[in-house]
Amino acid sequence: MGRSFSHVLVAASLVWGVTAPVRAAEPxxxxxxxEAATTASEERPAEVxxxxxxxxxxxxxxxxxxxxxxxxxxxxxxxxxxxAELAYVLAAAPEWASAxxxxxxxxxxxxVAHAPNAAFLRAEAQDLAYVVELEPTVEDRPAxxxxxxxxxxxxxxxxxxESRRRRLRAPAMALxxxxxxxxxxxSLLLGITPSDKPTAFGHRDxxxxxxxxxxxxxxxxxxxxxxxxxxxxxARRDAAVTRYYEVAAHRRVEWAAGPTSLSxxx
Numbered sequence: 107m108g109r110s111f112s113h114v115l116v117a118a119s120l121v122w123g124v125t126a127p128v129r130a131a132e133p134x135x136x137x138x139x140x141e142a143a144t145t146a147s148e149e150r151p152a153e154v155x156x157x158x159x160x161x162x163x164x165x166x167x168x169x170x171x172x173x174x175x176x177x178x179x180x181x182x183x184x185x186x187x188x189x190a191e192l193a194y195v196l197a198a199a200p201e202w203a204s205a206x207x208x209x210x211x212x213x214x215x216x217x218v219a220h221a222p223n224a225a226f227l228r229a230e231a232q233d234l235a236y237v238v239e240l241e242p243t244v245e246d247r248p249a250x251x252x253x254x255x256x257x258x259x260x261x262x263x264x265x266x267x268e269s270r271r272r273r274l275r276a277p278a279m280a281l282x283x284x285x286x287x288x289x290x291x292x293s294l295l296l297g298i299t300p301s302d303k304p305t306a307f308g309h310r311d312x313x314x315x316x317x318x319x320x321x322x323x324x325x326x327x328x329x330x331x332x333x334x335x336x337x338x339x340x341a342r343r344d345a346a347v348t349r350y351y352e353v354a355a356h357r358r359v360e361w362a363a364g365p366t367s368l369s370x371x372x
Contacts (some may be wrong), residue, residue, distance in 0.1 A: 163199035172198075173205060180212055185219075188212050189350060203240040206233040216350060222264035225347040231257035271340040274333045281330035288323025292316045 163169060176191035192209045199205065210233035217226035231254045238250050295316030 164195075164202040164205070166198070169195055169198045169202075173208070176205075176208060180208065180215075183215075185212055185216060185350070201240055203237045203244075206236040206240070210234045210237070216346070220343045220346050222267045223343050223347065224261040224265035224268060226350075227257050227261035227264060231261065268340060268343070271336050272344075274340075275337040278330050278333035278337055281326050281333065285323045285325075285327035285330055288319050288326055290323070292318070292320025292323055295319060 164173075172191045172195045176188045176195065179185075179187035179191060189209065189212055192205055192212065195202065195205045196209070210230045213226050213230040213233065217223050217230060220226060234250050234254050234257070237244065238247055238254070241247075244250070293316070296313060297316075
């Protein structure tokens with residue numbers, strides 16, 4: 107019996123030595139709180155961050171007020187004020203086609219007031235070209251395209267007339283000098299009492315020369331006044347263009363040969 111009991115102990119020790127390492131190598135059971143956290147996260151939807159919506163620049167209150175003031179100034183004929191307000195509007199909202207359309211009206215009024223004036227005609231055409239560029243599906247696009255083409259044609263003709271008038275200053279000054287000389291010579295001849303006898307018609311030789319010189323001087327003076335007046339008017343037009351361009355800064359839009367060819371130049 108003692109031998110059989112020893113055999114039982116040996117068998118029990120062998121079984122314990124085999125099963126103990128296997129239990130130590132078994133992985134740990136997942137904890138219950140982790141499963142609960144996973145379930146809670148699946149039930150609650152994730153929050154997606156949204157970007158704040160931006161108000162268009164032309165819808166800001168300050169821009170709208172400036173645009174309204176520009177309309178009022180344009181209706182009142184205060185073109186300086188209108189262009190100053192529109193300069194602010196377009197600086198804040200450079201993609202607002204309505205502001206370009208309104209400024210085109212202002213430049214159109216200036217082109218009429220200072221006609222012929224190629225600069226204001228081109229400025230009106232350029233702003234209308236911006237309207238077409240910014241609003242390709244605008245209803246009056248065909249009419250705008252025809253207007254733009256006509257304005258550039260008129261601007262080319264006006265530029266030629268303006269160029270000729272700018273060159274009138276030198277001839278006007280020369281004719282003025284000749285006129286003064288002719289009037290002075292005629293007056294001198296008519297004022298001299300010669301010692302010879304009058305002619306058969308009752309005139310003296312110096313009288314005829316004096317009348318001719320005086321008449322020539324007066325005619326030259328009138329011509330010089332006309333040419334000088336045209337030159338001075340052109341100088342005032344050029345000064346007006348400079349002044350208004352300082353008030354309203356603008357970007358250029360060139361209209362190509364085709365009515366649908368537009369290119370922006372900054």
